[in-house]
Each structure stands twice: as C-alpha cells, then as structure tokens.
Amino acid sequence: MFVCQNQPCGARWAPDEVEIHNEGQGPIFRCPLCGARNHLRASQARDGTITYKQISREQAGAGKAGTSKAGTDRTGTDKAGTGKGHGAQRQRRGG
Numbered sequence: 001m002f003v004c005q006n007q008p009c010g011a012r013w014a015p016d017e018v019e020i021h022n023e024g025q026g027p028i029f030r031c032p033l034c035g036a037r038n039h040l041r042a043s044q045a046r047d048g049t050i051t052y053k054q055i056s057r058e059q060a061g062a063g064k065a066g067t068s069k070a071g072t073d074r075t076g077t078d079k080a081g082t083g084k085g086h087g088a089q090r091q092r093r094g095g
Contacts, residue, residue, distance in 0.1 A: 006036035
C-alpha cells in the first residue's frame with residue numbers, strides 16, 4: 001500500500017492503482033488524486049521481478065543535497081537527456 005505524502009491529501013493506493021515511472025530522479029508515482037510526487041525505492045528479486053517500496057520525503061531529499069532539481073549539464077542538455085536544455089535552444093548564426 002502506498003500513501004500520498006502530500007499532507008492535505010494522504011490518500012492510500014494499491015500498487016496496481018498507480019503508474020510508476022522515472023522522471024529523472026528515480027522511481028516515483030504521482031498521486032492520482034492530487035498529482036503529488038511520491039518517491040519509491042526499487043528492488044530486483046532473483047527471478048527478475050521488480051518490487052517498489054515507498055520512502056519518506058526526508059529520505060528522498062537527503063540524497064539530493066547540493067544538486068538542483070532542474071537544470072542542465074555543461075553541454076546544455078537537460079538532466080533527463082531530452083535535449084530541451086539551454087543549448088538545444090541556441091541556433092548557429094553567421095557564416
């Protein structure tokens with residue numbers, strides 16, 4: 001059972017009721033009710049199946065100290081690798 005960690009929400013969800021995906025900061029699910037991001041930890045069993053365990057906001061934020069949530073690397077590519085960073089918007093000028 002997963003619980004939305006958005007304090008006013010607190011909705012409870014079974015794992016099959018949420019979509020789990022990676023938005024560049026590890027596995028998360030967005031609460032279907034309020035849209036809040038809830039972090040998860042993935043574990044792979046010997047048979048290859050992946051299970052998820054919810055981690056608290058404090059645990060999720062502890063490993064990210066000193067890093068920005070959004071931004072670009074030195075090549076101008078955003079951290080998710082989609083090429084939508086500052087460098088992707090530049091165009092070559094001149095001849």
